[in-house]
Amino acid sequence: MLEAIKNVKVHLLVLALVVGAEFIGILKFDVGPGKLVLLPMLYAVFLGTFLGPKFLKVVNDKDMDNASALVSLTLMLLMARYGTLVGPKFFEILKAGPALILQEFGNIGTLLIGIPIAMFLGLKREAVGAAHSIAREPNVALIGDIYGLDSAEGRGVMGVYICGTVFGTIFFGLAASMLSILNWFHPYALAMASGVGSASMMTATVGSLSAIYPEMADKIQAFGVASNTLSGLDGVYMSMIIALPMSNKLYKILYRIKFGTPQEGK
Template sequence: MKKETYAYPSTMARMKAEYKIFILAFVFIVIADSIGQIQVPLGPGTLILFPIFYSLIMGVISGPEVLKIFNKKEVKAASKLVIVAICPFIAKLGINAGASLEVILSAGPALVLQEIGNLGTIFLALPFALLLGLKREAIGATHSINRESNLALITDMFGPDSPETRGSLSIYVVGGMVGTIYFGFMTTMVAALHIFHPYALGMASGVGAGILMASATASLALIYPNMAAELSALASTSETISGITGIYVAIFVGIPLTKKLYQLLEPPIARLRREPSEVLESRKKEMDAKENNAKSREER
């Protein structure tokens, strides 16, 4: 006699929501890929719109606040699937890193240490994030440029449902929409100044984010068509090194620095905003827990 299995309604509802996400995501990808790149000349620069921009826009307008194709439960389910979707790309980064060890070891200090420059943005971004009302989300949002590897790192360290991961995911999405346009336009504007050598611009294009690198190098290829191959190679090498060094910089410097600054800045900014301080409340709970433990030991 064949034993019947029963799927709980919550499990069936979750699977239904995930299938809906997968199907519509595939439809969005097909539509975006059919549109392709759009180049808009703007003064000495050029705006380049990539397919990922259209996909993200379609995802945003299909949410519960606009077209309501997805409800809030499906949006929450989709946020957990992001890390699953980017795992193949993260594995590809690891493979490229292993194959490029000789390049990394032979690279100059400008390439190896360029990731340290991203740490300076923490001192500017974190106070602004707190002033806008973010709490622990600011740690995930401001510790780095928040691309695939950083999102995976934050998810692994703090958990997929943590405020830190929500902050990192938010910047990941915003970076995909705004970053591609900004990088492509900024590259053409800087190149038009004729201050930096094209090779320097190629190396600067590799910041640890594949889509941002693609946007920058596509703009450079339009400006320097005879050097397109060399610029792409330099950008790819810089991208690989940034992806590797960026993880270690985030683990040992970026995240600890952001957490420390959060502990220092959150209480005064919370007072400025006239709202409760998460840091002070957390410290109070810890003190109460210690006092309760001490009392229980004395009673024993």
């Protein structure tokens, strides 16, 4: 960890990526009846990928190991930030009603669908990290604390985290636009559904809905932020107390069914 902190090259590259991504800003494109919203986080991920050893070779394997060691540290700061949102948002969350609290049980659907598919595709313990939740920042921190990000579970959660950052933002923005056109759900319900614990996905959804319903923009943003804040707060406990134990139990059952033997090393 100390070597990673002293790696000036990594810090300077991160600073350059952040400045460059923020300079580009949020870009919006009309795609058919929907609206595509691209956020700075997406640019940073793409640019960082092309700096790796397999492309431009600006960073080497040692730099990547150092950067990986700093992930847990930066996530601790993010978790502290989530904690500061509890007090100011408490009464606002209560007014939003039980729907915002009950939505966290959607994690169970994630693992019931995701783990069988992941194991069918050949993953083992990676499936638990990848599919126990939607794998955003709080879930990465949870898996990193319990298993370590260098573990199979850590590789699983980081894989879904990166995919979610790259594709999730695009998917959420377009899905919100398409669903709003079908008029199956109220805009407020779509805004609440966008709060899965990912600032980028929530922002993409809220941005698309606000562009479609400008007269409701303020309330759409309020519901989206409240939902996302709550997901970031109680989502950790939902994953830790319910989703992760269920994931491990389901993994053991599916492992025995698929391989005919008890789970290895557990």
